[in-house]
Amino acid sequence: xxxxxxxxRRTRWIKLQVxxxxxxxxxxxxxxxxxxxxxxxxTRGKYGERTLQYWQSVFQYPDLIDWNFGPAxxxxxxxxxxxxxxxxxxxxxxxxxTMVWVRLKLRRLNRVVEFICLLPLTIPAxxxxxxxxxxxxxxxTNFSDSILxxxxxxxxxxxxxxxxxxxxxxxxxxxKTLSEAAxxxxxxxxxxxxxVIVPNISNAILNAVLLSVALxxxxxxxxxxxLYNNLQVELVHLGRTNxxxxxxxxxxxxxxxxxxxxxxxxxxxRGRRVYAEPAAVFAGPLQGSQA
Amino acid sequence: xxxxxxxxxxxxxxxxxxxGRRFSLDWLGTVPFFAYVVSFLLLPSAIxxxxxxxxxxxxxxxxxxxxxxxxxxxxxxxxxxxxxxxTALVGAAMGALLSYAIVTGSPNGVLRRVVVSASGVLAQFxxxxxxxAFIASIGPAGFVYLFAQSHGLDYYAHGIWLFTVPxxxxxxxxxxxxxxxxxxxxxLDGIKPQWREATESLGGTTWQYWRYxxxxxxxxxxxxxxxxxxxxxxxxxxTANALINQGAPMLSQQISNALSSEVGAAEPxxxxxxxxxxxxxxxLVTVGYTLLQRRASRWL
Numbered sequence: 178x179x180x181x182x183x184x185x186r187r188t189r190w191i192k193l194q195v196x197x198x199x200x201x202x203x204x205x206x207x208x209x210x211x212x213x214x215x216x217x218x219x220t221r222g223k224y225g226e227r228t229l230q231y232w233q234s235v236f237q238y239p240d241l242i243d244w245n246f247g248p249a250x251x252x253x254x255x256x257x258x259x260x261x262x263x264x265x266x267x268x269x270x271x272x273x274x275t276m277v278w279v280r281l282k283l284r285r286l287n288r289v290v291e292f293i294c295l296l297p298l299t300i301p302a303x304x305x306x307x308x309x310x311x312x313x314x315x316x317x318t319n320f321s322d323s324i325l326x327x328x329x330x331x332x333x334x335x336x337x338x339x340x341x342x343x344x345x346x347x348x349x350x351x352x353k354t355l356s357e358a359a360x361x362x363x364x365x366x367x368x369x370x371x372x373v374i375v376p377n378i379s380n381a382i383l384n385a386v387l388l389s390v391a392l393x394x395x396x397x398x399x400x401x402x403x404l405y406n407n408l409q410v411e412l413v414h415l416g417r418t419n420x421x422x423x424x425x426x427x428x429x430x431x432x433x434x435x436x437x438x439x440x441x442x443x444x445x446x447r448g449r450r451v452y453a454e455p456a457a458v459f460a461g462p463l464q465g466s467q468a
Numbered sequence: 469x470x471x472x473x474x475x476x477x478x479x480x481x482x483x484x485x486x487x488g489r490r491f492s493l494d495w496l497g498t499v500p501f502f503a504y505v506v507s508f509l510l511l512p513s514a515i516x517x518x519x520x521x522x523x524x525x526x527x528x529x530x531x532x533x534x535x536x537x538x539x540x541x542x543x544x545x546x547x548x549x550x551x552x553x554x555t556a557l558v559g560a561a562m563g564a565l566l567s568y569a570i571v572t573g574s575p576n577g578v579l580r581r582v583v584v585s586a587s588g589v590l591a592q593f594x595x596x597x598x599x600x601a602f603i604a605s606i607g608p609a610g611f612v613y614l615f616a617q618s619h620g621l622d623y624y625a626h627g628i629w630l631f632t633v634p635x636x637x638x639x640x641x642x643x644x645x646x647x648x649x650x651x652x653x654x655x656l657d658g659i660k661p662q663w664r665e666a667t668e669s670l671g672g673t674t675w676q677y678w679r680y681x682x683x684x685x686x687x688x689x690x691x692x693x694x695x696x697x698x699x700x701x702x703x704x705x706x707t708a709n710a711l712i713n714q715g716a717p718m719l720s721q722q723i724s725n726a727l728s729s730e731v732g733a734a735e736p737x738x739x740x741x742x743x744x745x746x747x748x749x750x751x752l753v754t755v756g757y758t759l760l761q762r763r764a765s766r767w768l
Binding site: 210274300302309336397398412 | 498504509724727728739
C-alpha cells in the first residue's frame with residue numbers, strides 16, 4: 178500500500194515537472210523571440226549578410242539626433258533626454274519636501290497625498306490628454322510652445338511610481354527623530370531636507386529618478402496627441418520610411434531601459450530592505466486600488 | 469524647498485500670539501504640491517467632465533453624447549470591448565498557468581525570481597517598441613515568418629492579419645500575461661498544501677480538489693485579475709497606434725482622431741464624450757476588481 182502510494186506520488190511529481198518546464202519553455206519562446214528579432218532585423222543586410230549599417234546611420238537623421246542639447250532641442254532623442262532630466266528634477270523638488278513635511282507636521286493629510294499621487298494610475302493617458310489639449314493650446318499662445326513644456330504633464334504621469342518608491346524609502350528611516358535632532362542642533366528646514374533626509378533616502382531617490390527616466394523615454398501617447406515629436410513619435414514616423422534604422426533605435430532605447438531597471442534591481446537588492454522591488458513599483462494600478 | 473521653511477518660522481512666532489494649534493500655518497508647506505496637482509491633474513479632469521456637456525457655441529448640451537451612437541463609434545466600442553475581453557481572458561488563463569508553474573517550484577529559487585522580475589518589466593513594456601518587436605519577428609519580413617514560409621507554413625496566406633485587430637490581440641498578450649503573473653501570484657501563494665492533503669485524506673481526487681476546494685477560493689482573485697487586464701487593454705493606445713495606422717479600430721484612436729483630426733475636422737467636445745465613455749467603463753471595471761480583491765482576501 179505504502180509502495181503503491183509512493184509510486185502514485187512519484188508519477189504525479191514527474192507530471193508536474195513536465196508541465197512546469199513545458200510552460201516555462203513556451204513562455205521563454207513567446208517573450209524572448211520578439212526581443213531577439215529586433216536585433217536580428219536591424220542587423221540584416223540586403224543579401225542576408227549581417228551588417229551594422231542601420232545602427233551606424235542613426236546619426237545621419239537630424240530629426241532623430243543632433244548635437245543641440247540647448248533649451249530649444251530640435252531632434253527627438255535630445256528632446257526626450259532633456260524631458261527626462263527636467264521631469265525627474267521637478268518631480269523630486271515637488272515630492273520630497275512635501276512628503277517629508279506631511280510626515281512631520283500633517284499626518285492626517287498623508288492619505289490624501291497618497292490618493293492624489295496614485296490617481297494617475299486610474300486615468301488612462303489617452304483620456305488625460307483630452308483635458309491637457311486645451312491647456313497646451315493656451316500655454317502655446319500665451320507662454321511657450323516648446324516641446325520641453327511636455328515635462329509639466331510627464332510629472333503627473335510619473336507621480337504614482339515615484340511616490341511608491343519615495344514612500345518606501347521614507348518608511349525605512351525615522352524621519353521625525355532625525356529632523357528633530359537636526360532642528361535641535363540649529364539646522365534650518367532646508368538643511369534638514371537637503372543634508373539629513375536626502376542622504377538617508379538616496380537609494381529611493383535614485384530609484385524614483387530611474388523610473389521617471391524609463392517612463393519618459395518610452396512615452397508616446399501624450400506627445401503624439403499634443404503634436405510634439407519626442408523619441409517614440411519620431412520612431413513611428415521613421416518606421417514608415419526606414420524600418421531598419423527605426424528598429425535599431427527602438428532596440429537601443431530598450432537596452433537603455435533594461436540597464437536602468439537592472440540598476441534599480443541592484444539598488445533594491447543591497448543594504449536594508451526598505452525599497453520596493455522593481456516588480457512591485459511597476460505593478461500598475463493593483464496596489465493603488467487595494468489601498 | 470524654501471517654501472517649506474516659511475511655515476515653521478510663522479508657526480513658532482505665531483502660536484503664542486494666536487494662542488493655540490488651530491491657527492497653525494503648517495499647511496502652507498504643501499501648497500506647491502497641491503497647486504501643481506490641481507493644475508495638471510484635476511484641471512484636465514474637470515475640463516473633460518465639463519467640456520463633454522458643452523456645445524461648440526458654449527451652451528450646455530447632450531449632443532456630444534448623441535454622437536456616440538454614430539455607427540463607426542458603436543462598431544469601435546464593440547471591437548475594443550471584444551479585444552479587451554479576449555486578451556484579458558486568454559492572458560489571465562495563460563498567466564495563471566505560468567503562475568502555477570512558478571508556485572510549484574522552490575519559493576526562493578532563481579527561476580522564480582527571474583520570472584517575477586521579468587514580469588515586472590514586461591508588464592510595462594508596451595508602446596511603440598513592442599509593436600516593432602512583433603513586426604520584426606512575426607511580421608511579413610520577420611525571421612519567424614520567413615522561416616515558416618520556407619517550410620511550407622504561410623500563415624499570411626489569407627492576408628496580413630498582424631496589422632488588424634486579431635494581430636493586435638496577439639501583441640497585447642505580451643504585456644497581459646506578465647501583468648496576470650504579478651497580480652495572481654500572491655493569490656496562489658496563499659493556497660496551503662495542507663488543504664490538498666486534507667482533501668486526499670478524505671478520499672478526494674485531484675479533480676475534486678480543484679473543483680470544490682482550490683477553485684472556489686481562487687475564483688474571485690482570478691476574476692478580479694481578469695477585470696484588471698480588461699481595463700489595461702481597454703485604455704492602451706500607443707501599441708495600437710504604432711501597429712495599425714489605418715481605420716483607427718480602437719476607441720483610444722478615435723479619441724485621438726476627434727481631438728486633432730489631420731483633415732481639419734477636429735471635434736473637441738466629441739473627444740471629451742468618448743473620453744467620458746472610456747472612463748466610465750474603466751471605473752466600473754476597476755470598482756469590480758477592488759470588490760473582488762476584497763472578497764478574495766477572505767480566504768487567502
